[in-house]
Amino acid sequence: MRQFVDTGLVALDLANTWDEYLDEPERLPDPAALRRFCEEFGELPGEEPNPDALAAVREMRGRLRAVLACEPPERTRALARFAAGLAARADVEDVDGVPVLRFVALDGAGTADRLAVRAVRELLDVAAAGDWVRLRLCAASPCRDAFIDRSRPGRRQFCSARCANRAHAAASRARHRT
Numbered sequence: 001m002r003q004f005v006d007t008g009l010v011a012l013d014l015a016n017t018w019d020e021y022l023d024e025p026e027r028l029p030d031p032a033a034l035r036r037f038c039e040e041f042g043e044l045p046g047e048e049p050n051p052d053a054l055a056a057v058r059e060m061r062g063r064l065r066a067v068l069a070c071e072p073p074e075r076t077r078a079l080a081r082f083a084a085g086l087a088a089r090a091d092v093e094d095v096d097g098v099p100v101l102r103f104v105a106l107d108g109a110g111t112a113d114r115l116a117v118r119a120v121r122e123l124l125d126v127a128a129a130g131d132w133v134r135l136r137l138c139a140a141s142p143c144r145d146a147f148i149d150r151s152r153p154g155r156r157q158f159c160s161a162r163c164a165n166r167a168h169a170a171a172s173r174a175r176h177r178t
Contacts, residue, residue: 004037009126011119012146013041014057015065016159020142028054028061034111043114056112064119068146072133083120087113140167 004027006013017027017037028034031049034057038044067078087106092099103124105117126135126148134149136156140163149156158164 003040005040007147009119009122010041010043010115011064011068011122011126012148013037014061014115014119015068016145017061018065020144021162026058028058030054038111038115041118043118049111053111056110057115060112060116064116065144065146067123068135069137069144072135075132075135076127079120079123082116086116086120088117088120138163140164 004013004017006016014037019025019027028037031051031054034049034054038049063082067075067082070078083103087109088103089106091102091104093102094100103117103121105114109117123135126132131148131150134154136147136149138145138147138159139157140159143159143163145159145163147156147159158167
């Protein structure tokens with residue numbers, strides 16, 4: 001059973017491993033959960049997940065969430081600053097006979113760096129696909145989950161129907177109180 005893969009992007013699904021709606025918002029409570037996260041994404045950990053690796057991933061998740069919280073013009077600069085501090089290099093790969101420049105983790109990089117490099121690579125792919133301005137954070141308080149708005153008009157505000165329903169119910173209650 002998949003526990004972590006929702007969007008299929010490490011960048012978003014890792015950022016969303018903190019869920020304010022849960023009694024215990026931390027969805028990566030221990031090294032075993034980090035291992036399951038990595039396995040679901042086919043990302044072998046750089047080392048056996050341990051408390052230090054878990055702390056590094058959580059710290060990196062906070063920096064990633066800060067990047068995602070920026071509006072598109074600033075988000076690009078924030079992503080560049082985030083990527084500049086990673087143990088990574090550019091590599092040319094053959095994809096169906098076409099050379100493609102990829103951002104890859106250095107050999108021996110830890111779990112946090114490997115996940116961060118993959119997150120940056122995915123965010124660059126999101127931007128290249130034209131979805132950079134459609135990358136949003138949920139407007140339902142206290143949720144701040146990241147999502148890509150794939151709706152036709154491009155005005156989606158909530159990460160899920162759950163958040164939309166809660167926000168609309170709260171607005172309705174507020175209107176009826178006055």
